[in-house]
Amino acid sequence: ITNSLEATTLACRATYSDIYNNPVFTVIQGWPCLSSKRCKSCILYSDTSASMPWPCSYTDYQVCTVKNNAGFTNHLCSMFFDAFDFIPTGVAVPNIxxxxxxxxxxxxxxxxxxxxxxxxxxxxxxSHECSTTPSSSNLSSLLDQTNPLLDKDFLRSIGAGISPCEIRKEKERGGYCRRTRGWSMLSSLPFNLPPQFGSCEYANKNFKSADECIAWYHRNALLLHVFYEELQVNSYTQGASYTLVSLISDISGHAGLWLGISVVSMVEILSLFVMVISNFVCGRNIIIDKENVQREADKRNERESREL
Incomplete structure (x- = not known):
């Protein structure tokens, strides 16, 4: 459902929550509402038997100033009608x-x-601007209008004198009626597009008629309204947790810390190993010059005797 709503339409629910969540109003967003306003919503009072004020306020009544700021909501009519279409049902319509x-x-x-x-x-x-005109509380009377705000096929299907809270019962379009603070209301109807591919009204071969299709889904389907403020995207990558570089670093670090082995020590050990092997392999071929050794020993003894 939320995928079929435009971003501006979703934003209206947050901006005008005092209207969408008010049990006094019945808000129809999408079909059968044919509104072309910014919020694509039709608003009417849930209880048509009560004498309700105009839903928005004016501020420039020059004579009958008591009508200024007398609307049911705090929204100015210029802003209200920029976002919504209002269906007056049993409401006194201003002569504007x-x-x-x-x-x-x-x-x-x-x-x-x-x-x-x-x-x-x-x-x-x-006698003119301050006067009002009563409106009919019967929704089916909208058929007499040239371009009604509700779909004419929908208006033909409802009975005479039907209340806004009984729309769901007659049309089986979802929503529910409940009593809140003495007001009879209909929750915001689901956003249903005109008949398209896959809908009950569009050449559905699984049911004998569209009414049977709607009735079946009404009994067996679950409707979820999902709203979100923002999406969070997390990216995960998989790699080696212990690399070869880490292994070499750990071995060299522990060797230097616990064994006292450094690079110089490793070079000296390697040199000693080479010398031992060389002596083991080539030691038998070495001939000692005894005369030269004796001569060097005598010279050393003479130097020591002179020093004494």
Missing amino acids: TDWESGTNPSAKSTCYSSFPDIQAYNDCWL
Whole structure:
């Protein structure tokens, strides 16, 4: 599932966790939501029977200033509608042209040049920009729109008067309903792409119909949502733990430490060994000149006698 989400879509869950994790909202990310906004998500209130405020806040109501900063969240509407599409279900919709784009009340107001008198100007605001329009709490009523935010095939499959928390029960698309603080909610629906190769709707020959395929996977499949912040890559290499160089170093080091053997000592031992072998091999061929030896001995005795 996470592989099919864009990086910006995943980042939205962290940036707007107060919306995605809020039981008051039902957040549909991906199909059947057809949003083209940055987070690819459609937002609607889970409980359509309650009178809920507008999900975001405006700051430039010039007459009915009580409406400023009166949204359910602290997000400004210009930022909210840059990331999300909102489906008003039982909510009073402000009388703002192109509110879906995050337009501010005074941006396209017609009460500037038409009424130079201050009282007429205020009355114009109260009757136009400050007014609201009720919205239907029935999701199937979105079929009447030219370009609804939810897929029309999906809207045709749901019953009249269905609540956002019953979407999973009707469509078997995953998710679950639970009661939290008195609010009925639907967890964020899994990111389902439009029918592609391998899906139940794409020429699946293992089941008689797409509904049977979906029902089978609903009973037997386990859906995991995996989110990660960063990946750590560890590289391992295998090599000799004890090399020949280490062996020679250890032998020479221990020999010098415990036996007192140095390089000079090794040369002297080798020289002694060569001399012994040479004497053993060539010793019989050596002839001693006794007269010369006696003559040298006499000279040494004479020198010693003179010194005395």
